[in-house]
Amino acid sequence: MSIDLDAWEIVVGLEVHTELLTRTKLFSSAINEFGGEPNTHIDPLTLGLPGSLPVLNEQAVELAIRVGLALNCEVQRSVFARKNYFYPDLPKDYQISQFDLPICAEGSLELPNGKVVGIERAHLEEDTGKSTHVGGGGRIHDAQHSLVDYNRAGVPLLEIVGKPDLRSAEDARAYVAELRSILVAVGASDGKLEEGSMRVDCNVSVRRRGDAELGTRCEIKNVNSLRSLGRAIEYEAARQVDLIESGERVRQQTRHWNEDDGRTHTLRTKEEADDYRYFTEPDLVEIDPGPEWIERVRAVLPMLPAARRHRLSTETGVPLERVALVVERGLDELCLAAIAEGADPERTVTHAEHNLSDAKAADLDPAKFAALVQLETGGELTATQAKTVLAEMVETGGAPADIAAAKGFEAMESGELEGIVDGLIAAHPEEWQRYCEGDGKITGFFVGGVMKATGGKADGKAVTALLQARKG
Amino acid sequence: MSFADALSIAASVRAGDRTATEVLEEHLGRIAERETEIHAFNLVTEQDARATAAAVDAAVAAGNDPGPLAGVPVAIKDNLCTRGVPTTCSSKILEGWRPPYDATVVQRLAAAGAVAVGKTNLDEFAMGSSTENSAFGPTRNPHDTSRVPGGSSGGSAAAVAAGFAPISLGSDTGGSIRQPAALCGVVGVKPTYGLVSRLGLVAFGSSLDQVGPFAHTVADAALVCEVVGGHDAGDSTSIPGDFPAVTEHLSDGVSGLRVGIVTEMMGEGIAPDVAARVRAAAAALAAAGATVEEVSVPAVTFGLSAYYLVAPAEASSNLSRYDGVRFGNRIEAATTGEMMTATRTAGFGDEVKRRIMLGTFVLSAGYFDAFYGTAQKVRTLMRQDFDAAYEQFDVLISPTSPTTAFAIGDKTADPMTMYLNDICTIPTNLAGHAAMSVPFGTGDDGLPVGVQVLAPALGEIPMFRAAAVLEAAALAEGGAK
Numbered sequence: 040m041s042i043d044l045d046a047w048e049i050v051v052g053l054e055v056h057t058e059l060l061t062r063t064k065l066f067s068s069a070i071n072e073f074g075g076e077p078n079t080h081i082d083p084l085t086l087g088l089p090g091s092l093p094v095l096n097e098q099a100v101e102l103a104i105r106v107g108l109a110l111n112c113e114v115q116r117s118v119f120a121r122k123n124y125f126y127p128d129l130p131k132d133y134q135i136s137q138f139d140l141p142i143c144a145e146g147s148l149e150l151p152n153g154k155v156v157g158i159e160r161a162h163l164e165e166d167t168g169k170s171t172h173v174g175g176g177g178r179i180h181d182a183q184h185s186l187v188d189y190n191r192a193g194v195p196l197l198e199i200v201g202k203p204d205l206r207s208a209e210d211a212r213a214y215v216a217e218l219r220s221i222l223v224a225v226g227a228s229d230g231k232l233e234e235g236s237m238r239v240d241c242n243v244s245v246r247r248r249g250d251a252e253l254g255t256r257c258e259i260k261n262v263n264s265l266r267s268l269g270r271a272i273e274y275e276a277a278r279q280v281d282l283i284e285s286g287e288r289v290r291q292q293t294r295h296w297n298e299d300d301g302r303t304h305t306l307r308t309k310e311e312a313d314d315y316r317y318f319t320e321p322d323l324v325e326i327d328p329g330p331e332w333i334e335r336v337r338a339v340l341p342m343l344p345a346a347r348r349h350r351l352s353t354e355t356g357v358p359l360e361r362v363a364l365v366v367e368r369g370l371d372e373l374c375l376a377a378i379a380e381g382a383d384p385e386r387t388v389t390h391a392e393h394n395l396s397d398a399k400a401a402d403l404d405p406a407k408f409a410a411l412v413q414l415e416t417g418g419e420l421t422a423t424q425a426k427t428v429l430a431e432m433v434e435t436g437g438a439p440a441d442i443a444a445a446k447g448f449e450a451m452e453s454g455e456l457e458g459i460v461d462g463l464i465a466a467h468p469e470e471w472q473r474y475c476e477g478d479g480k481i482t483g484f485f486v487g488g489v490m491k492a493t494g495g496k497a498d499g500k501a502v503t504a505l506l507q508a509r510k511g
Numbered sequence: 512m513s514f515a516d517a518l519s520i521a522a523s524v525r526a527g528d529r530t531a532t533e534v535l536e537e538h539l540g541r542i543a544e545r546e547t548e549i550h551a552f553n554l555v556t557e558q559d560a561r562a563t564a565a566a567v568d569a570a571v572a573a574g575n576d577p578g579p580l581a582g583v584p585v586a587i588k589d590n591l592c593t594r595g596v597p598t599t600c601s602s603k604i605l606e607g608w609r610p611p612y613d614a615t616v617v618q619r620l621a622a623a624g625a626v627a628v629g630k631t632n633l634d635e636f637a638m639g640s641s642t643e644n645s646a647f648g649p650t651r652n653p654h655d656t657s658r659v660p661g662g663s664s665g666g667s668a669a670a671v672a673a674g675f676a677p678i679s680l681g682s683d684t685g686g687s688i689r690q691p692a693a694l695c696g697v698v699g700v701k702p703t704y705g706l707v708s709r710l711g712l713v714a715f716g717s718s719l720d721q722v723g724p725f726a727h728t729v730a731d732a733a734l735v736c737e738v739v740g741g742h743d744a745g746d747s748t749s750i751p752g753d754f755p756a757v758t759e760h761l762s763d764g765v766s767g768l769r770v771g772i773v774t775e776m777m778g779e780g781i782a783p784d785v786a787a788r789v790r791a792a793a794a795a796l797a798a799a800g801a802t803v804e805e806v807s808v809p810a811v812t813f814g815l816s817a818y819y820l821v822a823p824a825e826a827s828s829n830l831s832r833y834d835g836v837r838f839g840n841r842i843e844a845a846t847t848g849e850m851m852t853a854t855r856t857a858g859f860g861d862e863v864k865r866r867i868m869l870g871t872f873v874l875s876a877g878y879f880d881a882f883y884g885t886a887q888k889v890r891t892l893m894r895q896d897f898d899a900a901y902e903q904f905d906v907l908i909s910p911t912s913p914t915t916a917f918a919i920g921d922k923t924a925d926p927m928t929m930y931l932n933d934i935c936t937i938p939t940n941l942a943g944h945a946a947m948s949v950p951f952g953t954g955d956d957g958l959p960v961g962v963q964v965l966a967p968a969l970g971e972i973p974m975f976r977a978a979a980v981l982e983a984a985a986l987a988e989g990g991a992k
Contacts, residue, residue, distance in 0.1 A: 083610075083611065083612060086837050086838070087832045087837065088610065088611070088837075088838065089592065089598070089600070089605070089608075089610070089713040089714075089832070089838075090591075090592040090598075090610060090612075090614060090710065090711040090712060090713050090714075091710075092709060092710050092745060092746055092747065093747065094744065094745060094746075094747050095747065121828050123827075123828050123831060123874070125831065125834060125848075125851060127834075127836045127847055130832065130837065131831065131832045132831030132832050132834055133828050133831055185847060187836070314875055314876045316827075316828070316871065316874035316875060316876075316879075317874075318824060318825075318828070318874055318879075318883060321716075321717035321718035321748075321825060322714075322717050322747060322748065323747050323748075324747055324748060
């Protein structure tokens with residue numbers, strides 16, 4: 040299935056739940072830690088035992104404020120509410136959440152491509168336990184029995200509700216990736232989608248281009264990776280367009296993404312939705328952080344990815360979209376330091392973009408990195424040699440000149456290179472003919488041949504230039 | 512009936528004049544004599560009590576002070592968690608459940624040297640005014656065993672009245688301490704919301720529930736308040752600081768105190784003999800130097816309606832956790848949903864089911880604003896009207912209960928007549944204020960009448976001052992008879 044994007048517009052809004060990296064749970068002193076033997080990270084409140092009472096974890100509030108500020112939200116007076124429904128993995132048979140008054144409201148997030156996505160709200164709530172259904176294919180309906188692990192119950196969650204401002208699967212992926220970078224940067228989350236410490240529900244609708252009103256949306260659950268997020272949105276949008284084009288209408292539903300068959304399946308329709316009977320949680324008092332606390336948090340907030348991208352782009356002249364990966368890898372400080380040591384900005388960012396995917400790259404000495412870039416721009420190392428030397432620098436921390444010397448890398452005499460190129464042309468007249476007729480694909484044949492003959496010492500660009508010159 | 516008070520017991524135990532063990536055995540003896548008839552307890556913890564008393568005696572022998580309640584037997588309402596000791600809320604759904612922790616108030620009593628003797632009967636989950644809603648059978652009034660002791664803390668009130676323990680703990684959501692105190696002729700206190708920790712109190716209506724004492728004397732009640740009250744970081748609604756220093760002010764008298772008689776609590780529905788006792792109490796306060804006038808607090812007439820929206824709404828949510836999954840009774844069934852339904856159907860009594868259904872309805876989409884929302888507005892109005900009254904008066908007085916103890920079975924057929932029992936006590940819970948019931952003579956039937964002293968939030972000191980004067984006046988009156 041694919042959609043005619045000239046006729047249709049996809050509209051996506053994402054709700055992201057992130058577990059907060061607190062030491063203990065949201066309302067009790069039980070430990071907040073992933074995994075563990077089932078039912079070991081528990082206490083009376085986690086099990087909802089009679090007489091237990093919630094006490095709000097201040098660290099969770101602090102992290103929520105950090106995220107709120109990072110998302111340009113208004114951090115406001117907020118209250119907790121009870122969301123009532125019966126389920127075995129919900130120990131009290133109600134979830135303590137925020138409803139009318141969330142801790143963060145009305146913010147925004149800037150994607151690496153410069154688009155700005157609205158944030159409606161971010162609110163604190165407690166996580167549920169995990170049910171395992173034994174027998175009957177793992178679905179609750181035909182299971183022989185169910186087991187519940189309450190280790191996760193009560194873990195603090197921040198639910199970040201984005202506005203329906205996204206217009207493609209690609210933007211949705213970029214949004215989640217960016218949000219993840221922000222959450223990790225402020226220390227709120229470890230950002231692990233696969234372990235479920237970040238969970239994404241996406242609301243998808245479609246409308247004909249030019250329509251002002253939004254179409255009926257479906258909520259997609261069980262999206263566990265950036266890849267499935269993109270696939271799920273594309274599948275769901277196509278399904279909705281097909282429905283409309285065949286004269287049917289989209290019904291408001293909650294749908295389940297199945298990774299195996301690559302489809303979404305109905306979980307429940309709007310009519311079957313629960314009545315959660317929200318009311319103010321009487322066991323807790325309102326949270327009113329006040330300007331002093333908020334400003335204290337703001338003061339220690341690290342520089343965020345968007346600001347770092349702008350800084351690196353402005354200081355290097357490299358376009359925004361190219362510096363995104365460098366910032367995501369956390370190499371922007373290294374680049375800026377190397378540039379300050381005299382390295383060429385463009386070459387520095389290019390190396391960070393293409394040749395520094397290793398996690399150890401962040402430990403590079405900026406002065407040595409700068410020296411390497413200078414060897415290359417000074418013509419003493421070819422691009423290929425520089426890449427090889429850089430890889431070894433990351434591995435050993437050695438100085439670029441020493442590594443180059445040990446590898447026998449030195450600049451080739453231009454006469455030597457000409458001789459090799461001419462020899463290659465003479466030995467392969469047919470290929471040369473194709474090159475002269477403009478077959479671009481054959482260029483690699485000659486460049487590769489020269490590299491082989493010189494043991495990688497030749498500068499690829501110089502070879503290409505020579506070939507052009509010989510062609511006349 | 513006259514029994515030793517807690518203060519004199521503690522004084523003699525601390526001085527080494529009596530042992531805690533002797534005191535305990537005396538009380539266990541009275542329990543053995545009358546408990547079958549009264550049924551104040553769901554469980555008497557004789558063995559644990561003997562061990563505790565022995566530890567108190569050992570401390571005294573070693574020259575250590577066991578605390579202000581040294582060797583004082585205490586009965587605990589069975590909706591307060593006691594570590595390793597069954598806590599049932601008088602419900603079949605919790606039968607056999609042993610909490611892994613003590614309620615904060617239970618811990619504090621123990622730390623003060625008190626000796627817990629058992630868990631007292633109550634209306635199931637504290638829902639009722641007669642203790643007839645217990646799954647384990649009703650408690651009887653020690654003054655007349657054909658009558659109810661009141662409720663929901665009927666077992667705790669009866670335990671003190673029968674001399675099973677000089678003090679006990681109850682909980683008060685709409686009058687559940689004060690009304691049984693009145694009907695059993697003992698002192699009962701509902702402190703300001705937030706002054707006594709709710710941690711370990713099994714929740715009924717969380718925004719209304721408050722723990723408080725029963726005692727023979729105002730002074731004992733004041734001491735227990737100071738022992739169990741004060742800030743607890745484990746209860747987010749707990750007020751910072753200590754319980755007001757009520758014991759220091761018990762003999763301050765009421766000279767110059769401004770006392771209001773609540774007009775709306777003296778008219779229709781109040782038995783004439785009970786109203787007469789309240790007038791007599793007003794006269795006693797005036798004679799002791801207080802200025803006494805009538806005052807109107809109009810919003811209290813909406814109290815009952817608002818209460819029966821707020822309390823069931825919170826209860827419907829608080830009682831959801833009794834689903835058979837993690838603790839208590841479970842009735843097995845084919846699916847999880849059917850198991851939950853079967854467990855709750857078998858485990859809850861009629862009154863609990865009635866309130867869960869009412870509360871669920873009240874919170875439902877489409878009805879929320881009309882019911883729960885309106886009830887919350889009434890609470891605000893209630894506070895405003897009380898605030899206005901407390902600008903002119905330090906404390907207010909009223910009957911605690913409209914009548915003296917009624918006969919067992921009298922009001923079980925019609926829930927509404929039962930609910931009307933709490934008409935004078937409910938407004939205090941809705942406002943989050945303090946109030947207590949003090950015995951003040953008897954009605955035409957010779958059964959105890961309680962006078963309620965109401966005070967604003969944190970107004971415990973003037974409240975206890977007035978209560979102490981009423982206690983002395985009642986004693987003088989009784990002596991004169």
